[in-house]
Amino acid sequence: MSDMAEESAYDNVPRKTRRSKNKVCRHMRAQTDALTGATVSTPMTTTTHGTTTTASPSTAPCKLVCDTDWELQEKRCFHFSTNKLTWNQSREDCKSKSGRLVKIFGKKNQKFLFDKVKSLMEDGEDKFWIGLTDSAVEGQWRWTDGSLLNSSSQFWFKSTNGDKTEPNNWKGTNPEGEDCVRMGKKDSAFEMKCWFDKDCNTLQKYICEKKSTCEKHRT
Ligand SMILES: [Ca+2]
Numbered sequence: 659m660s661d662m663a664e665e666s667a668y669d670n671v672p673r674k675t676r677r678s679k680n681k682v683c684r685h686m687r688a689q690t691d692a693l694t695g696a697t698v699s700t701p702m703t704t705t706t707h708g709t710t711t712t713a714s715p716s717t718a719p720c721k722l723v724c725d726t727d728w729e730l731q732e733k734r735c736f737h738f739s740t741n742k743l744t745w746n747q748s749r750e751d752c753k754s755k756s757g758r759l760v761k762i763f764g765k766k767n768q769k770f771l772f773d774k775v776k777s778l779m780e781d782g783e784d785k786f787w788i789g790l791t792d793s794a795v796e797g798q799w800r801w802t803d804g805s806l807l808n809s810s811s812q813f814w815f816k817s818t819n820g821d822k823t824e825p826n827n828w829k830g831t832n833p834e835g836e837d838c839v840r841m842g843k844k845d846s847a848f849e850m851k852c853w854f855d856k857d858c859n860t861l862q863k864y865i866c867e868k869k870s871t872c873e874k875h876r877t
Pocket residue numbers: 792793796797827835836837838855
């Protein structure tokens with residue numbers, strides 16, 4: 659059947675069937691990458707010699723990989739900058755790399771990032787921006803995707819004797835306070851408490867994240 663004939667045949671199918679075809683299209687669009695907005699789905703169906711088979715992306719042989727200079731942890735790739743930028747500039751730079759400033763999910767992710775940052779820090783101030791800010795509403799911390807910080811997954815600094823805690827919205831360098839978050843400590847005792855709010859105009863290194871790529875095994 660030629661393309662024209664196929665199109666014409668589709669025009670003649672009942673409306674209910676047409677809607678069903680549209681449904682498939684919507685399903686395909688639902689595969690859009692939540693991190694980057696890029697379409698990452700592979701075709702759900704293939705037709706070979708008139709036989710249509712349905713591939714299951716979740717069971718297809720697949721090796722998760724990251725680009726050069728990005729590190730894999732679970733299903734995400736992380737990039738640790740070597741240059742220093744303001745928080746907003748960092749956010750833009752991550753976007754230009756098809757990613758975003760990192761959003762931290764749970765203790766395992768926090769530990770992975772802490773260990774990496776600790777190994778990269780040249781001194782105690784050489785911390786890394788993460789994608790968390792309260793610039794819209796003071797004290798209301800949100801990730802760059804707009805989601806609120808989960809109370810069960812936050813890792814603010816607290817000194818050993820408890821007399822210093824973050825966030826403190828310190829106004830010593832900027833009268834508007836501190837609305838962006840950086841992470842890092844050279845001491846492993848602070849593995850789960852190394853987030854600090856900081857003046858967003860400070861120049862810091864930063865962590866970008868993006869989704870890993872599924873590299874199909876060749877058999
Ligand atoms: Ca603040």
